[in-house]
Amino acid sequence: MALAIFTQVCAKNVSGASKILISDKATVTAVTITAGEVSAITGSNAFMKIDSIQDSLQWKQEESAVGLYNAEIKNTIDFNVLPPSKTTNVLLQALLDGSPCGFYAIIIDSNGICWLVGHNATDPLGSRPLRSTKISHDTGKGLAVAEGNQVAIELSNDCSGLAIPFNAALIAAIVAGTESTFCKWS
Amino acid sequence: MAAKLKVRNEHLDSEVHYAWNGSSYKVILKDAPQEQLAILKELGMDIFEKDKKEQ
Numbered sequence: 001m002a003l004a005i006f007t008q009v010c011a012k013n014v015s016g017a018s019k020i021l022i023s024d025k026a027t028v029t030a031v032t033i034t035a036g037e038v039s040a041i042t043g044s045n046a047f048m049k050i051d052s053i054q055d056s057l058q059w060k061q062e063e064s065a066v067g068l069y070n071a072e073i074k075n076t077i078d079f080n081v082l083p084p085s086k087t088t089n090v091l092l093q094a095l096l097d098g099s100p101c102g103f104y105a106i107i108i109d110s111n112g113i114c115w116l117v118g119h120n121a122t123d124p125l126g127s128r129p130l131r132s133t134k135i136s137h138d139t140g141k142g143l144a145v146a147e148g149n150q151v152a153i154e155l156s157n158d159c160s161g162l163a164i165p166f167n168a169a170l171i172a173a174i175v176a177g178t179e180s181t182f183c184k185w186s
Numbered sequence: 187m188a189a190k191l192k193v194r195n196e197h198l199d200s201e202v203h204y205a206w207n208g209s210s211y212k213v214i215l216k217d218a219p220q221e222q223l224a225i226l227k228e229l230g231m232d233i234f235e236k237d238k239k240e241q
Contacts, residue, residue: 028205029204029205029206029229029230030202030203030204030205030226030229030231031202031203031204032197032200032201032202032203032231032233033200033201033202033203034197034199034200034201035199039197039200040200040231040232040233042204042229042230042231044230119203121201121203124203124210124211124212125203125204125205125210125211125212126205126210127210
């Protein structure tokens with residue numbers, strides 16, 4: 001892709017991410033990309049809403065040069081959940097069990113844009129999905145530890161392409177938080 | 187003989203990434219052969235013109 005003029009849009013910008021939905025890789029059977037945006041996801045009840053603690057969700061996409069000619073893009077998603085309990089263990093066990101096959105995630109950033117993370121336009125579908133790379137439960141010492149007794153979860157991958165935003169129609173469907181063919185909210 | 191699958195105009199420039207029989211494929215819809223379109227239909231993709239019977 002050749003370099004072109006980039007014009008900054010004069011608009012409010014908000015830091016952070018507000019919601020994450022996670023799908024087992026196998027439940028997404030097709031992704032349609034139109035003009036650089038995800039325009040359809042094929043998969044029944046693929047993405048599950050995961051409630052995270054406010055302001056604990058963070059998605060990082062970092063590109064690194066490899067040698068002179070290669071590039072690597074690393075996605076890291078961190079979020080915390082609570083409380084440590086048998087119900088939380090069900091989520092953690094599902095992440096442990098699903099990690100060998102991998103996951104895709106939808107991240108809703110604080111600008112209201114939804115991103116498909118774990119798939120990109122370069123790699124074949126499912127070839128470099130997210131995996132559970134860290135789960136950490138720390139009680140903390142005493143009452144003064146804000147993150148005590150939270151479970152920190154990290155999903156990450158290395159891949160060849162940038163994460164893709166959803167188009168306006170799908171963003172509207174996702175942020176509405178209502179049931180859709182590919183998102184499960186309740 | 188099965189009816190020929192026709193992709194709706196708004197999807198012709200789209201690229202579909204899909205998994206089938208354990209392998210991954212990419213196809214630009216305007217270039218997709220009927221065999222691939224049949225697979226996409228089987229996957230449940232809503233991209234096709236409806237034939238007269240379905241309407």
